[in-house]
Amino acid sequence: MQDRPNSRELIEAVAAFLEQEIIPATDDARLRFRALIAANVLAVVGRELAAGEAPIYGEYERLTELLKVPTESAGSQSGETWHAVIYTLSKILCAQIRAGDWDDPADFERALTHAQMTVVEKLRVSNPRYLKAFARAD
Amino acid sequence: MAEIAQVALQSALETWLAHETSSAVTVSGLAQMAGGASQAIWRFDLHIADGVWRGDYRLVARRQMGGKIYAEALDLAAEFEVLRAAYKSGVLAPRPYWFAPDVLGSATIVMARLDGETIGRRIVKAPEFAGARAILPEQMGAALAAIHQIDIEAHGLRASVPSSSLTPAQAHITRLEADLDRIGEPHPAIELCIRWLRHNEPPPPKKRVLVHGDYRLGNMMVTAEGLAGVLDWEFAHIGEAAEDIAWGMVREWRFGVDQLHFSGISAPEPFLAAYVAHGGEPIDVARLFYWEVMGNLDWAVGTLNQADRHLSGDAPNLEFASLGRRCAEIELEALSLIATALRGTEASHAR
Numbered sequence: 510m511q512d513r514p515n516s517r518e519l520i521e522a523v524a525a526f527l528e529q530e531i532i533p534a535t536d537d538a539r540l541r542f543r544a545l546i547a548a549n550v551l552a553v554v555g556r557e558l559a560a561g562e563a564p565i566y567g568e569y570e571r572l573t574e575l576l577k578v579p580t581e582s583a584g585s586q587s588g589e590t591w592h593a594v595i596y597t598l599s600k601i602l603c604a605q606i607r608a609g610d611w612d613d614p615a616d617f618e619r620a621l622t623h624a625q626m627t628v629v630e631k632l633r634v635s636n637p638r639y640l641k642a643f644a645r646a647d
Numbered sequence: 648m649a650e651i652a653q654v655a656l657q658s659a660l661e662t663w664l665a666h667e668t669s670s671a672v673t674v675s676g677l678a679q680m681a682g683g684a685s686q687a688i689w690r691f692d693l694h695i696a697d698g699v700w701r702g703d704y705r706l707v708a709r710r711q712m713g714g715k716i717y718a719e720a721l722d723l724a725a726e727f728e729v730l731r732a733a734y735k736s737g738v739l740a741p742r743p744y745w746f747a748p749d750v751l752g753s754a755t756i757v758m759a760r761l762d763g764e765t766i767g768r769r770i771v772k773a774p775e776f777a778g779a780r781a782i783l784p785e786q787m788g789a790a791l792a793a794i795h796q797i798d799i800e801a802h803g804l805r806a807s808v809p810s811s812s813l814t815p816a817q818a819h820i821t822r823l824e825a826d827l828d829r830i831g832e833p834h835p836a837i838e839l840c841i842r843w844l845r846h847n848e849p850p851p852p853k854k855r856v857l858v859h860g861d862y863r864l865g866n867m868m869v870t871a872e873g874l875a876g877v878l879d880w881e882f883a884h885i886g887e888a889a890e891d892i893a894w895g896m897v898r899e900w901r902f903g904v905d906q907l908h909f910s911g912i913s914a915p916e917p918f919l920a921a922y923v924a925h926g927g928e929p930i931d932v933a934r935l936f937y938w939e940v941m942g943n944l945d946w947a948v949g950t951l952n953q954a955d956r957h958l959s960g961d962a963p964n965l966e967f968a969s970l971g972r973r974c975a976e977i978e979l980e981a982l983s984l985i986a987t988a989l990r991g992t993e994a995s996h997a998r
Contacts, residue, residue, distance in 0.1 A: 539681060546969050553972055599833035606838040607824070612846075617839070618989070624836040625982050631975035639976050642905065643983075 517558050524551040556634045562588050564630040565595065571623045572598040653677060656689065659751040660708065664693060667745045668700040680707070686723075687712050687753075690760055704759070706744070711754040719822070720881045723754040725807040729857070729883045730758065732802035738793045739786075740877045741868075763870040765878065767902040770869050771911035779873045784913040786874035787867065787895070788921025794877070795856040795888045796926055804857060810885035815855070816848045818886070819941055826948050830955045836978040840944050843985040849934045858886040863900040864910045892922065892930055893938030898980045899946050940984050947977040 514522065527548040535541050566583045569591055573580040576598060586594070602620070605611060611620045632640040657677050665672045677691040686709050693704040711723045721729065727746040734740050742759040770776050770783075799805055811818035820841055827837065860882025868875040894900065895910045895918070904911030909918045915935075923929050954971025956962040 543965055546965055550965070550969050550972075596833060599835060602835050603833045603838045606835060606842055609842075611839075612842065614989075617842070620835065621839055621982065621986060621989070624839055625979070625986070628836050628975045628978045628982060631972075632979060635972040635975055640979075643979060 517555055520551050520555045520558070524548045524555070527551070553635050556637070560634055562591065564633070565591050568627055568630065569595050569598070571626065572602065575619060575623055576601060653679075656751055657691075660691070660757075663747055663750050663755075664695075664745065664757070668695050668698055670698040670700060671696040685712060685720075686710060704744075706757050707741075707760045708750075709756045709758070710750070719809055719884070721808065721883060723756050724748065726881050726883070727756050728802070728804060728807045729880045730756075732797055732804055732857075733794060733877070733880070735802070736793060736797045738797070738877060739790050739874055740880075761868040761876045761878075763868040763875045765865055765868055767864040767900065767911070770864055770867075771902045771904045771907075775871055776869065779869050779871055780912045782873045783864075783867070783869065784909055784918040785921040787862075787910070788918040788927075789925040790874060790877055791859070791862060791891055792922045792925035792927035794859055794862075794891070795928075797857045799857055799885065805885070808857070808884050810855070814848065814851045815858075815887035815890060816844065816937070816941065819890075819945065820844055823944055823948050826952060830951050832951065834947075834951070834974070834978070836982050837944060837947055840940065840978075840981045840985055843988070844937070844941060844944065847937060847988075849937055852887040852889070854888075854928070855885050856888050858884055858888070858890050860884055860886075860890070861894070862891040863895050863897075864902065864912070865900070887938075888928060889930055889934050889938040890941075892919070892927075893935050894942045896935070896939045897942040897946060899943075899977060936984070936988070940981060943977050943981040943984065947974050947981060950974045950977065 527544050532541055532544045532548070535544065562583075565588065570580055572595065578598070606620060611617050629640065657674050660674050660677070661672055664674070673694040673696075675692050675694070677689055680688045680690055689708045689710070691706055691708065693706055695701050695704070709723065724746060727743055730740060730743040734742050741761050743756060744759070745757045746755070748754050764770055764773075764776070770779065797804075813821060823837070823841060827834065859877065859880065861879055862877070866877065866879040868878055896908055896915060898905060901907060901909075901911035907913055909915045919930065950970040950973050953967040954974075957964055957967040957971075
């Protein structure tokens with residue numbers, strides 16, 4: 510186990526450095542823009558670390574249900590393996606959608622629900638503010 | 648190094664433009680502006696001593712650097728042809744002056760330099776553009792109608808801009824699928840939306856027109872008085888008017904002012920009414936909605952393309968990298984649109 514600061518705390522320190530020291534100190538608009546992007550990217554990574562594996566396992570479970578393949582328990586694989594499994598299952602789902610296998614309205618609705626949930630899970634990490642504004646606008 | 652390159656370019660521009668104008672010329676104030684990854688943009692002033700061109704000009708030189716970002720983008724020679732046709736047809740656009748395939752090793756366009764703002768986020772929010780926002784929808788509608796009435800044959804554009812034997816919608820879908828396959832990341836949300844597009848294609852357009860291909864606020868030069876010119880013609884092609892009409896409705900191009908459906912500055916109606924009043928074909932609601940969904944898909948896959956340029960090592964760049972994580976925003980919007988169409992309600996899962 511590594512000493513503190515942990516990875517989240519280090520990321521927060523770098524983001525704060527960019528926001529408080531670099532961005533105010535530059536009058537180069539382009540550099541400033543990129544520094545803002547960099548700070549935002551670090552915030553995304555920080556939220557991803559904080560979210561842990563729970564959303565990933567949820568996506569995996571939904572995919573196994575849609576594709577009718579056996580589901581393994583959450584603790585049985587490491588995070589990296591789950592990523593690879595989800596990638597493969599999503600590829601299969603994509604190929605089936607494109608082939609028209611999900612065109613039946615009830616099937617399409619189920620796949621659509623899965624896609625919406627997955628996208629919302631991604632946005633909780635990548636842009637929670639957008640997600641909130643989106644819900645309000647609707 | 649930078650200074651040497653600049654001196655060399657100044658001298659090359661003077662030699663070329665003296666030849667074009669049959670006059671002694673002086674280039675001054677040459678400076679590089681923020682350009683794209685595939686083009687360099689330089690601003691300069693030109694004094695022409697005598698002859699028919701005699702006078703002083705405020706200009707930009709756009710130079711092709713390296714490869715094109717998008718396979719379907721025009722090269723500078725074709726873009727010059729399109730811009731010239733647009734300008735001659737009375738479209739509000741910067742006047743194109745000269746093109747040469749090789750100025751110091753790069754194809755170069757010289758065109759009029761317009762002053763103003765192109766940053767969408769500023770135009771939709773800054774107080775100094777309040778007056779512009781009031782008239783831009785009408786101005787953008789009128790300009791787009793003029794673009795769509797450009798005579799493709801009379802200007803010989805058929806040879807210089809892409810067209811497809813497929814319907815415009817199918818041409819888009821085919822390209823989206825090819826991009827997804829090349830990038831290789833699974834995106835069930837995009838695949839579902841593409842399926843919806845395949846099943847809901849409106850009847851083919853009665854007429855094919857010259858489509859600008861990127862008709863949104865960020866490509867308008869805007870002053871306090873409103874529209875000064877339509878820029879960035881590199882995605883021009885022969886297609887369907889609805890492509891351009893709906894592109895400014897896409898949520899991303901509302902620049903955060905989501906409730907104003909047209910470009911974050913107004914409801915669609917004043918824009919659509921001006922388009923028709925200036926000779927554009929009326930567009931029905933279903934076709935507009937269809938192309939708004941298509942526009943979202945174009946932009947969603949666009950973010951993946953940009954991220955892929957970073958990941959593939961083609962153009963390593965933090966901004967491109969960060970766009971990969973923005974795809975979900977556009978997917979949410981596209982899914983919400985088709986869910987609304989399918990369920991007849993707002994998308995409850997989006998909350």
